[in-house]
Amino acid sequence: MPRNYVRKTNRQSWDKDSMLKAIADVKEGKCGYLSAAKKYDVPKSTLEHRCKDGNKLFQGTSKGLGSRQTTFTIDQEAKLVAYVKSMDGMLYGLTTTGLRSLAYQYAESNDIHHPFNHESKQAGWDWMRSFMSRHNLSLRSPEATSEARARGFNRQSVSSFFDLLESIQDAKKFPTSRIFNVDETGVTTVQAKTSKVVSLRGKKQVGSLTSAERGTLSTAVMCMNAAGMFVPPMIIFPRVRMKPHFKLGAPPDSLCVTHPSGWMQSHLFEMWFDHFLKHTGSILSNPALLILDGHKTHTKYPCDTKGKRQWSYHIMLATTL
Structure with a gap:
């Protein structure tokens, strides 16, 4: 997968707020799947799957990358972010190597299936960039x-x-x-x-x-x-x-x-x-x-x-x- 992915289809281009309203109307019995899909301009099949919780990977209005999943869950990544911020607040900020090693150790100690390098015992650069982008993190030069x-x-x-x-x-x-x-x-x-x-x-x-x-x-x-x-x-x-x-x-x-x-x-x-x-x-x-x-x-x-x-x-x- 390229680092700077450019969408080539219109899949999952629906609006989250519109999907949320459509799900609410269907569950409240105001209209059926087809009527709600046309009213809020969302895919009927996606609306049906979300109402029935048929999608095991994504619930509600969440979007993803199809079959490609993040290594850690939302809660697990939240714990990693909290640790990074905590170390930064105590003036022991993690370097890129430290963050990648931490991700590998976290996955190994919790028996999480991961694609990280077992020889270097570090997560990849692509994972690190994506992780930092998702959680509003950046590389900064610290003051001594x-x-x-x-x-x-x-x-x-x-x-x-x-x-x-x-x-x-x-x-x-x-x-x-x-x-x-x-x-x-x-x-x-x-x-x-x-x-x-x-x-x-x-x-x-x-x-x-x-x-x-x-x-x-x-x-x-x-x-x-x-x-x-x-x-x-x-x-x-x-x-x-x-x-x-x-x-x-x-x-x-x-x-x-x-x-x-x-x-x-x-x-x-x-x-x-x-x-x-x-x-x-x-x-x-x-x-x-x-x-x-x-x-x-x-x-x-x-x-x-x-x-x-x-x-x-x-x-x-x-x-x-």
């Missing part, structure tokens, strides 16, 4: 999501975050140009591409748990406001000493620093905060709302013993997300 972030993303944490954000916004009425968000991202010299996983078509975000980073890591600190304005980034290179050529190709006014680990540190975040104040002009008469995560380097910065820095000038909203 750490285990700590996955644990922190729950209903209670999200609700607390938005409750706090709403209370501050209601009190201060910050315009979009004064609401900023900052976060770090790691840039490695060895960029690994994750395999695509099966997920619901149209889903906004798909994640996948990853192991520790590999390769040489540099950290880029990115900050922008709700109006689309960016603060020049801060780049942390995994070096002991700063070299002038590290800045080559960096965006104008970028803050380039070094640390042996290449990761964010408390004193480096303090340097970035000064960088943020400089480019946003945040003062008492022009405050800003800075939204950041609850990493210890963001919340446990060194105190200014001279008292020159007044942190109360600026509202920082920290959360574990």
Whole structure:
């Protein structure tokens, strides 16, 4: 059977709603098979078989492919879909190989007759494509999501975050140009591409748990406001000493620093905060709302013993997300 089947006859071209009404009229005794078939423009023989439940393969208004049947029943496929969605929700989405192996194991363990390959112990590509098409699934490239972030993303944490954000916004009425968000991202010299996983078509975000980073890591600190304005980034290179050529190709006014680990540190975040104040002009008469995560380097910065820095000038909203 071809992958993209093109219908060559008019068989089973009748409308499901019309067939449903015809069956109802016949069973209620309003008219006979021939009259109902003409009234609703459905095949008389098909109507008769459906009314008498003479079709062992299809009941009611369901349609099929003649003698060709799916390997699994509707209920069995529903269980497979539920498992796929469950694994995707827990950030352990199935790859194409994983889905095909799962289908083979499911058929074998339940003594279901199947045409799958016994050597590779996997379902075929055609079965996988048809299965995904029937249940609105597609292949998506997942985002690498750490285990700590996955644990922190729950209903209670999200609700607390938005409750706090709403209370501050209601009190201060910050315009979009004064609401900023900052976060770090790691840039490695060895960029690994994750395999695509099966997920619901149209889903906004798909994640996948990853192991520790590999390769040489540099950290880029990115900050922008709700109006689309960016603060020049801060780049942390995994070096002991700063070299002038590290800045080559960096965006104008970028803050380039070094640390042996290449990761964010408390004193480096303090340097970035000064960088943020400089480019946003945040003062008492022009405050800003800075939204950041609850990493210890963001919340446990060194105190200014001279008292020159007044942190109360600026509202920082920290959360574990």
